[in-house]
Amino acid sequence: xxxxxxxxxxxxxxxxxxxxxxxxxxxxxxxxxxxxxxxxxxxxxxxxxxxxxxxxxxxxxxxxxxxxxxxxxxxxxxxxxxxxxxxxxxxxxxxxxxxxxxxxxxxxxxxxxxxxxxxxxxxxxxxxxxxxxxx
Numbered sequence: 001x002x003x004x005x006x007x008x009x010x011x012x013x014x015x016x017x018x019x020x021x022x023x024x025x026x027x028x029x030x031x032x033x034x035x036x037x038x039x040x041x042x043x044x045x046x047x048x049x050x051x052x053x054x055x056x057x058x059x060x061x062x063x064x065x066x067x068x069x070x071x072x073x074x075x076x077x078x079x080x081x082x083x084x085x086x087x088x089x090x091x092x093x094x095x096x097x098x099x100x101x102x103x104x105x106x107x108x109x110x111x112x113x114x115x116x117x118x119x120x121x122x123x124x125x126x127x128x129x130x131x132x133x134x135x
Contacts, residue, residue, distance in 0.1 A: 003052065010052040014061070017045035025118050026104060026111075035114035039121030047129050055133050066126040073119025080112035 021041035028034025050058035059065075084093035096108035104111065 006052045010049050014045050014049055017041055017048070021045065021118075021122075025114060028114055035117030036121050038114075039118040040125060042118070042122045043125035043129070046126055050130065050133055055130050059130070062126070066123040066130065069119045069123030069126070071123075073116045073121075073123060075116070076119060077113050077116030080109040080116060083109055083112075 021038040023038075024033040024041060025035055025038035028038065046058050046062055049061055053061075081092040084095055085091055087095070089095075092109075092113070094108055094110050096106045098106075101107045
């Protein structure tokens with residue numbers, strides 16, 4: 001059964017929730033929030049879309065398989081640790097740029113690690129919920 005009210009609300013809420021998840025990701029660099037919470041909010045946005053339009057519709061809007069999100073997140077988190085190894089520092093040592101980036105400030109490997117966590121959490125949550133909703 002399709003709910004017109006839910007479908008209309010999802011059309012408005014999906015971009016807002018995704019924007020809020022990015023805000024949480026970027027805010028978590030210096031304050032509470034970060035990749036885990038941001039990834040959960042992003043996954044919740046697509047789960048809400050799946051409730052309104054079905055899993056197939058949510059997969060079309062997502063455009064990427066959740067497994068690919070998990071793989072990209074793991075590679076991103078690994079890359080944040082390997083960068084310090086290339087400079088002869090211990091694994092996952094924080095490195096920061098000297099030039100400030102607008103909105104973010106001084107970007108560094110901790111933000112890259114948080115982005116990896118964001119992708120892994122969003123992908124895993126979507127894999128679990130989509131598989132439960134498809135049955």
